[in-house]
Amino acid sequence: MEIFNKRIDSIGSLSPESRNVLLNAWESWSVPKDHFLVRENAIAHHLFYIKKGIARIYYFKNGKEITEWLALDNEFFFSIISFFEQKPSNLIIQTIEASEVMGIHHDTLMALCDQYHDIERWFRKAITGSLILSQYRMDSIQFETAQQRYEKLLTNYPSIVQRVPLSYIASFLGITQETLSRIRSQH
Amino acid sequence: MEIFNKRIDSIGSLSPESRNVLLNAWESWSVPKDHFLVRENAIAHHLFYIKKGIARIYYFKNGKEITEWLALDNEFFFSIISFFEQKPSNLIIQTIEASEVMGIHHDTLMALCDQYHDIERWFRKAITGSLILSQYRMDSIQFETAQQRYEKLLTNYPSIVQRVPLSYIASFLGITQETLSRIRSQH
DNA sequence: AGAACAATTTGATTATTGTCAAAAAAGATC
C-alpha cells in the first residue's frame, strides 16, 4: 500500500481531502494466472495498477497475438483507446502470473475529475507521463535495432526474462520469437 | 480564424468565459520558410497550431536529421518532452514553407489550467488525443511495411508529396530516402 | 542560358529480420 501511495503522489500533489478521496476510489483484486482484466471487444472500464505480478496487453493481428505492453510490478496500465472513448476495442489485458491488481473505474475517475480540480490536474499529469513514455518507445522502435531494444529491456527490467515467455517479449519488441532466440543465443 | 475556433471547440466544451480567455491567450505569427520555432537545445515555450504552411519537427541522431513529425495546415504540434518538463531538448521545430502559426505560451496555459477547471479539462482531453494518435502511429511503425505506411500517408495527406522534400518524408516514415524513392518509382 | 548547388534516382552489395519447417529442450500430467 505504501508504494502505491508514493506512486500516486509522485505524479502530482493533491490537497489532503482530494488525496484521500482519490486513494479510496481504487478497488483491489487478487487474481490468478491468465485472468482476463479486459476481454476482447469489451469496453475497458478500469485504469489499472499492478501491485504484484505481470499483466500483458495484446491483440490479434492476422490471427497472431501481438503483445503491445507488459506491465510489471508497480506500474499503471490500461487500454488507452477503449478507456478514453468508452468503446469496445480489440485490446485484451490478461495476467500472466497470479497478481495483485488495483483499479479505478472510468466513471468514478471522471466524476472525481469533475468534482476536484486538483484531481483533474493530477490525471492530466498522469496522461502526460504516458505520452512522454509513448514518445520514447516510438523512437526506440523506429531507430534502434532489435538487439539494442532487447538489451535496453534487460537493463530496465532484468526480471522480465525469467518471468515472461519469450514469444511475448519478442512481439513486445516488434520482432519474431526466432529472431529474439538468436539474439539471446549470442549472449 | 474560424477553423481554429472549431478545432478548439472540437477538443472539449468550455464555458463562454473560459472559451474567450483561452482563445485570447494565443499569439499569431507570420513566419518565412525555414524559420525556427524551437532551436536545438532550447526550451520549448509554446504549444503551436499551424494555420497555414508546414512545420517540421526533427532532431539529429549520429549526425543525421531524423524527422519526427510533419505538421500541416490546421494541426496542433509541439515538442512534447521539452514543453512539459520545461527543459532543453534536442528537438528542433522549423517551418518548411512560409507559414502562419499560432502559439500559446507554456506559463500562460498552465496559469489558465490553474485558474479555470474547464480549461484544465480541455487540455487534459487535448493530451489524451495526442496519446491516442501516438498509439496508432506506434502500431503503424511496428507492424506495417514501409510501402503500406507510405500509401497511408498519401491517402491521409495527399498534398504532402508536393510540399515536403522526399528526404523529410522518408525519415518521418522511418526509412531511407533511397527506399522511398524506390517505393515511389513503382507507382 | 550556363554555372553551381541541391535533391532525387538508380545500381550493386550487404545486413537484418521474417518465414517455414523441423529438432531439441522444458514443463505438465498421469
Added chain:
DNA sequence: GATCTTTTTTGACAATAATCAAATTGTTCT
C-alpha cells in the same frame, strides 16, 4: 519416470530495407 504438450532453438532460404557510390534531374542565381 514415461508420455504428452508447449516452448525454445536451430537451419535454410526469402524478403525487406540499409549502405555506399555514382548518375541524373531539378533549382537558384548571376
